[in-house]
Amino acid sequence: MQERKTPFQQLDFSLLFYLFVLMCFSLIAIHSAGAAGQYEGNFVQLQIIWFAIGTILMLSAMVIDYELFKNLSLPLYIIGMVLLLLVHFFGIEVNGAQRWIDIPGLGRFQPSEFVKIFVIITLAHYVFHLAKNPREKTFKSDIFVVGKILAIGLPPFGLILIQPDLGTAMVIAVVIFIMILMSGVTYRMISLIIGLFVSFVALLVWLHNNFFAFFTQYVIQPHQLTRIYAWLDPNANIGAEGYQLFHAMQGIGSGQLYGTGFTEGVKTASGNIPELHTDFIFTVIGEEFGFVGATVLLIIYFLLLYRMIIIAFTCNNSFGTYLVAGVVGLIAFQIFQNIGMTIGLVPITGLALPFVSYGGSALITNMLAVGIVLNVNIRTKNYMFGENE
Template sequence: MQERKSPFQQLDFTLLFFLFVLMCISLVAIYSAATSEQYNVPASYFVQRQILWFAVGTVLLISAMVIDYEAFKKLSIPLYAVSMMLLIATHLFGIEVNGAQRWIGVPGLFTFQPSEFVKIFIIISMAHLLFVITRHPRPKTFTSDVIVVGKILGVGMPPFAFILIQPDLGTALVILSIIFIMILMAGVTFRMIGLLITIGLTGIASLVWLHNNAFAIFTQIIRPHQLSRIYAWLDPSANVGAEGYQLYHAIQGIGAGQLYGSGFGQGVKSQSGVIPELHTDFIFTVIAEEFGFIGATILMVVYFLLLYRMVLIAFTCNNTFGTYIVAGVVGLLVFQVFQNVGMTIGVVPITGLALPFISYGGSALVTNMLAIGLVLNVNIRTKHYMFGEEE
């Protein structure tokens, strides 16, 4: 027997609550960051614009819930085609900022980063691909795994390559994380997963060998500014005057926060203006310095609970297409949180990824809100049965 509930009754208000908490944390952190000496505008300027982006994101979140996600099966190929056209247009006509060509401008109106929306389109396209692949039982053989992985890579690698040459390593790695999650969801054997990990580690080892033995070839693969960031990550104190400047001061600021923090608007590093991009890529530094280990832990707990709710939605969904969509969104957000927090504390190299729902910005924020809308869409259309699933 099916339990009849209206879509409003099935709306996950707990998930929305955690999203609202992140919004509040974002506005507080951005206001504090905006009082830094590096900005010449009122602190309210960034807060007001962030509220506007949250409003736009909320509209997109609601819009993503209106259309039955089943309809996205028919739209997956057109969305993928739009993704590739946007990336090609960015490559040919994009606006170059700080040596990276990632933006497309609408004259007199606004600019946006197509690769942010491509992430959502790729999730939908891969979810449909996996739905088709797993609709019928397949033999658990290595050959079958190779075919499945080949199809997933065939969809994911073209946008990955276009984003990588912009260059935008951070977003390219996000695409890779989505690809990896989808490969796991495809149910491939541990032998295939081990092979893919081995290939990845071999690639990294090859780059290290080229760096030490064939540097001219290495520089054709890793650009000078990317290499500088790697050097800065490995030894920030030795590169304070170059790429390590931002990371060195960020780590000092986070350490100065200790257990309770220095207090709202009282961070020495945060308020002195020595950390560039404080309100965007390095917003976690503000939270950790001014609210301490306790404040940073609360933020991470909220993230965990938000993602946990999504995992529950994926598990309770009795439609594999919906499950794959939610899994893709979880992979998207988990990697971005790990990468952003990791780069501010020196665990991973700096890539310029925003902290989801916290960092100031437009394209990344509304894209993540759109992703949440897809998850809620899946949840409100999941049928619940008292005695198992419908045959």
């Protein structure tokens, strides 16, 4: 027997509350960065506009039954690939990266952000198709499954990587790996993939040490290599890429337990940390609100992801589960990468902190992702006596 609930009753208000708290963190931190003279213009008002647009799109994503995404997966994937090709041939270049399309009257548009959502939908549809057609789980069949997933995921990964946009490419790679896990391949295949990844990293290190000229010309961009050097030893690279990281870590460390106070951050106000309101927004929170403020932010992120995982587990439609799993991986990796790079845990890649960093394309993409999760939740049917078969 089914419990009848309206979509409003099914709406996950706790998820919306966590999102609202993150919005408050965002506006406070962006205001503080602006008060320090980090940029010209009122980015707080602009961020409110982006939040408003993102909310509208999030609600729009909730209206369409997510089952229809199955039929839209191929068209969306094709649109995403076309947009990435347009960026490759006609995109505008900023700071050595060609990632944007300039739309007259609307400004810059970064297609790779939306491609992340398109890849999640397309891979979720393929994995759902696998689940509907049970197969014999052998190593040979696993190779076919992984090959098909890679055939879908690697083209956008490659086009994004050559922009170059290593951060977004890594997000695509994480989504691909999660979908491989969700496809039900054996542990033997998972172990092989991890082993190949470790071997690839070892190969890169060997090329760096033995064929440096080839390595810097064909494998990695010089600025990406200097970022790795800065990550390994920020103190020795203060004059290069380590400049930003060194001052960011000092700022976060100076926050200590309770922080220096709102708009009272010394490093925040020094002007020594570029992109403070975007990529390095966590520095503002860490310095001005200290360990306590940073911990509260991390708890909110944990609760947000926890609710999404619960929605994935309670969904009685495997396609919905795969969609939510992809979104969880998308947001979780961005949180880890952004915070990790500001404290020196991982190299700097330029990924925004979800829902907190200032930005248009990234914020809207993450809001759309939450809209998909809410969509899955409000259409999950609850049964008193077991699940629907």
